[in-house]
Amino acid sequence: MSTTIDDEVTAETPQKPTKRQRQAAGIADAASGGVKMLLVKLLMLGIVDAIAIYAVFILVSGGQWLVATIVALVAAIVNWIYFSRRRLPAKYLAPGVIFLVIFQVFVLVYTGYIAFTNYGTGHNGSKEQAVSSLMAASLERVEDSPTYPVTVVDQFGTLGLLVTSPDGDALVGTNEQPLTEVDAELEGGKAVAVDGWTTLSFADVLARTNEITELAVPFSDDPNDGAIRTPDGSNAYLYLSNLEYDEAAGTITDLDTGTVYSDLGTGAFTSADGDELLPGWQIVVGFDNFVRAVTDERLAGPLVYVTLWTFAFALISVASTFFLGLFLAIVFNDMRMRGRKYYRVLMILPYAIPSFLSALVWAGMMNESFGFINQVLLGGASVPWLTDPVVAKVSVLIVNLWLGFPYMFLVCTGALQSIPDELQEAATVDGAKPWAVFRLIKLPLLLVSVAPLLIASFAFNFNNFNVIYMLTDGGPRDSNAPIPVGFTDILISMVYKVAFTGQSRDYGLASAYSIIIFIIVAVISVIAFRRTKSLEELN
């Protein structure tokens, strides 16, 4: 970037244009656009507004006032930006920034929040949801329940039951909505249709039997009143839960055993001797996840060796790819050598292939009993490439070297060629030996231009999920750890496994690990930027 450009632009648009100048610029700008441009602009804004209004409508009808307000506000700001004569930079920045804020900045902040909750399997929703699902899970048919004739009805894909009570009243309700009285069409004392709902035909009832038998329509707002369920789609019975919820005391009592489970603030109903009723609900647990990650022996061990291995993996990967790439750049940077071009194209092929595919192919070749390396290259050896904790680490590094050296080769070649020949000539004339020329002149100059890329490469390898996950899946698995972690896992693959694999998903703990990575990456970036001063160059 040259300073002249900046100067010209600054000179052309002075800091504070007068009001007249701004008006004139605005008029000129508006005049130049043309009708077609205006129509396109109006059309685009129309589409955005239509989507926003639809979204606000849906959100408001669902009671999500906060989100609805935010959507409306953003839409208003977008309109203001594009209808204003000024705000020129904003017109160009707004689309990208909206995505950036939602899917990059917000999710990072949200990760921070989740790290302080117990979000995960068994702690997914609110307390009300937990109570109703606990009650629903323990429903049992009341033995002397009256028979309620029912008709299965549908409203926008949601199934409901149209119930005729023994008194002849018609009531309708769904899984979420308790029974409410309605004016229904009666046929032989049984309600068969009601406004706003579609009655399912016999064939539809058969087709959706599974969904229909799952239906449990609450009898009233109080979960203790039980629910109506139908085993066949034509007759329903009253089901009562064998748990009793006492809202005032905040306790659930098991009517069969008499055990009282109470809310102790741990996010689940807990009995006196420590048994938890799951599902529980989501609460803020403060630093519990972090404390657990560091002090629980079975978690702290894996965290330590995974962190150390992450650093080792990133450092060795950068160093090995850089030195191999630099060596090759030097070797092939000789004008006298024939066919350099062909070597170069063949050597950058590993870089051109999507890395997930390469890693999967390597995983096949490194298979202990059938793989190409053991069977053919080593003549039937059985080296445990991917199954031994130490050898697997070496394998990961070899594969990452294969994936990464072409990049360093390209970068180093470019950097070497940009060093002026005069420097070397001057040094040689002064009597410097070739090795001294390289070590004292070329290498320092090369490092100046390559250092920022090495830092970027370190940051990339620090989170190089693909090569770990596709090659070893983090394995071999550490059987002592309560979370699915293995000896070649790096931090990011551990986050993924804790959150999304295994029997129980622990979003809270996974986010806490993410926060640890944030902090490490942030510290490294700050140090790196201090060193390279690359931010200073921004103007």
Added chain:
Amino acid sequence: MATQQPVPGTPNGLIVGEIDEFTDASTRPAAAVGAPGRQVPPRRPFDVGRWFAATGWRHIVGVVMVAFSLFPIVFVISSSLNPQGTLTGSNALFSKIGLDSYVRILTDPQVPFTTWFGNTLIIAGITAVATVFLGALAAYSFSRMRFTGRRFGLISIVVVQMFPQLLAVVAIFLLMSAIGDWFPAIGLNTHIGLIMVYLGGALGVNTYLMYGFFNTVPASIDEAAKIDGAGHARIFFTIILRLVAPILAVVALLSFIASVNEFVVASVLLIDTEQQTLAVGLTKLVSNPRYADWSAFSAGAVIAALPVVALFLFLQKYIVGGLTAGAVK
């Protein structure tokens, strides 16, 4: 090349030639490190020792490295041509040649390979185009306009890209499932949702790359157009965008490759097999212990890699320029 003479009159050539007279034969490789030497005098008779010391050993390094680079590629091509399915059967390279595995991977009803391929092209293609568009808009404003918060904006782009989206994968999953509860068309398990998440990273290193390139286009062109009565939008769409076409191609390609390669977010958001991308589908396929058709997978891998490799080699010259500006693999 080996017999190239010092160009008379070129100071560079003359000096390099002279210097090499001093250089001891044993240090010649190291000398050549820096010196793009052209020193072998043509009249001297061919000497194997001299040739080896000068360039011969370089060919040995080259052959070894090419073997290291190519052997997984040769292996996967060979096993994709093997009509038998197993991993063991693929070990004898090119023992049998046939296209059976290609037919199997493309027609197997259990493995919707063509659907994955289509999904990948759609998702990566739309992401690439939209990334280029959003990035170019931002780069234009950073390059051509002076406004409050400009420096802050540039710095935030550098800082935010330090934290890749995959770190926030848990939050992205929960956010998308919440969005999916209200708007199923753009929530979990949809391509639009995944593309939107990818676009969150559009203003990152790519914008920076484009910003640098935009700065090399002289502002006097804008001014001339402005004097002729063109508005900012017309200058951007009809003048600037045409002038920066090479960087647009590079950014589109880098973004395309990145989306093809992306596994973490795609695997979390795309739940149904029919919705998945190649990265997710093929990885889950191979990690399934019951799936033993290695050569069909190899055929799939070859098909999947072809478009990316072709694009890469085709645009190689531009990419290498873009790489040094910060994209990393």
